[in-house]
Amino acid sequence: MEKEINQIGADLVVKALEKLQVETIFGIPGIHNLDVYDSLLSSDLEHVTARHEQGAGFMADGYARTNEKPGVCLVISGPGITNIITPMGQAMADSVPMVVISSQLPTSVLDQGTGSLHELKNSTYLTKSVAKESKRVMHKDKIRSSIEEAYHLAMTGRPGPVHVEIPLDILQAPISKVESSIMNNYISYDPWEDLNQDNKIESAANLLQEADRPMIIAGGGSSQSTEELRKLVEELEIPLVQTIAGKGVISEEHLLCLGASIKFDSIQKRIKNADCVLAVGTELAPTDLEGTELKIEGILIQIDMDPGNFQRNFAADISLRGDAQRILSEVIDRLDFKENSNNQLKLEELGHSKEELVEHRGIDEKELDFTLDMLNVIREAVPEGGVLVTDMTSPAYVARSEYPAYSPRTFLHPVGYGTLGYALPAAAGAKFANPNKDVVALTGDGGFQFTMQELGVLLEHQFSLPIIIWNNDGFGEIRRNEELRHPNETIAVNHKNPNLEDLARSYEFSFSSVTNSSELKTVLEDALAKPKPEIIEIKAK
Known part of the structure; x- marks a missing residue:
């Protein structure tokens, strides 16, 4: 049953955020997004007014990194978008979920070079260079679904920023009915969960069990896997080194945690000499390695949500696609912790000078x-x-x-x-x-x-x-x-x-x-x- 209402498109922006249980948004009002701000007057959403859109983007970044939810920003077309590009680039590089909602010129003058206020040529092309996706909403009936899609896309697979822009006439269009939410249509589990990787998981478990000199490299994508990584580290006595994004995945006070020390020669030598390296939630990018040239000569087992990472910087011998916590649990289930490990670890040799x-x-x-x-x-x-x-x-x-x-x-x-x-x-x-x-x-x-x-x-x-x-x-x-x-x-x-x-x-x-x-x-x-x-x-x- 469609509910008769007296609203405009901008109201659907706020309703979509409320439905997604967003609590806080960061932004700056401007003449082109005032319709959304009018709707916020009757909402319980907390709005934090930044002093510059770059500040709004970085606030959303810090919010998302410590809250496990996307940070949400509301900005104007034109300068609002160009000002928030840098935080979007940072979020993209560090896999931080973010949703940026912007206004846009009316559809009647889009991409025509009329010299209208805040006009920006190919704004979605600009933002696509620093986002997982940039989408323009061209019909009032697509406002709610577009924002819901953006929110979920920001968290799905490798997290990152997603941009949605809505032209002024779409924001101001009267709404006679509320479109149904599409939230229940989203996959609520790991999209790779049904992929049969049993043989590869079995092989990974056997390699870790039998390795003489194993190593683990944990990145930001392993942040939900603290207990699983600690069990592997302790039961098989495997040293673990973290990327900067992975700091704290297990406590750096742990005897087998080498911290974010991959840049040091002594640690790189240990990784080079390892007969089996397990990389979890890291693309092993140059920034992860802090500009050093890492060599992995043993077997590389890589767990990641993004299958592109299996060949991008290092060629994985065994690639396991999906949520790190789930896959590590499956690996652990196949290990025999009663059997003595072959690991030839000497604690006194760990660390850097x-x-x-x-x-x-x-x-x-x-x-x-x-x-x-x-x-x-x-x-x-x-x-x-x-x-x-x-x-x-x-x-x-x-x-x-x-x-x-x-x-x-x-x-x-x-x-x-x-x-x-x-x-x-x-x-x-x-x-x-x-x-x-x-x-x-x-x-x-x-x-x-x-x-x-x-x-x-x-x-x-x-x-x-x-x-x-x-x-x-x-x-x-x-x-x-x-x-x-x-x-x-x-x-x-x-x-x-x-x-x-x-x-x-x-x-x-x-x-x-x-x-x-x-x-x-x-x-x-x-x-x-x-x-x-x-x-x-x-x-x-």
Whole structure:
């Protein structure tokens, strides 16, 4: 029975989000999406008004990474889309589910070059380069289904961003009936579940059981497989190394967890010499390997939702398609844990040395010690389930391997796309998703200024969020690389920064400046106990 109503297309956007049980959306109102905002007036959806669409996108990213649901954004056509492209690129690179809904010019002037306000040539072509899909809704009856499809596509298979744009006349079109929801038509289980992989799973189990020198590489796609991976690691005594996205899949305090240390020669040698390598939820991309050239000479067993990953960077000998948790469970069911493993593991040989870290970072030991001391204090202050959100900044590069994560999704870092300006808004998004968790942002003074306007969101919502700014007066990492190319000559990397104390005061935040780890310990512990944000400057020079 169709229900008679008095609504317009924009109302269906909000109804679709409510049906999907979306709780929070991030966006900015503009003249072209006001119809949707009018509908939000009568909705229980929480809307977070970013100060720039890039901030909205990064908030949605942090929200999704820590909430296991897509982050949802609402932006205008034209500049709204171009501003959110960078966060979409980051989400695409790091497999973060996101839905971006934008308005569009009326259908009567689409793609005609009329010079209309916010006109953008081939907007869906633009967004397709950073999204799993970009779809234009051309009929009011397709609004609800298009948003539902986008939401589910963002989570299905390898997660990522999906864009839906809706022309103004479609948003304003009167609706005489509500289309039926198509949510029940979606596959609610692993799409590869019915694929018969029994023989390959049996072979994988036998290889792991009989291996003398096995290794596991765990990526972000294994984040739901903590118990299964821990069982494999402990029962077969297999060392596990994580990618940056996989940090915390099993606690980095575990004796057999090598952390995100794949970049070090000692770890790469161990992987090269392994007779069997199990890669779970990772495409083994150059960013996963931090620019190093990994060699796998043993048998490679790869578990992934995306079958393209089985040949993209390394050729898998045994490829298992589907949900990592389910497939690992099936492998474990075929193992005989009563039988002694052939593994010739020597615990004392695991791990990497400080000398390797110094060599890889290309910095002197004094600078490294300063960084490590600060990271140790942050780790001690942030509770086990707390979240550290980092930018592309010098201490974060060290933190990749040296900041231990104890559980999945507690160390956020924009590794795949490598954008600056991520930490502050992504930390805010993580806090919106987890209001009762401690969240800390760690950013450099250069990256901070990409998105520092999002301090306004924190001012508006007033929750505890320490913002640690590693102040080395510019783009410190690029400066270091320039000096390696031409010693004592640099260009465009030394900045005159604003007065951070005055900036904090203007947003009604507290402020502290520290020069050593003992000062940071006191300040950070106090900041986590405060009901509103605090800016903490670390004078890194």
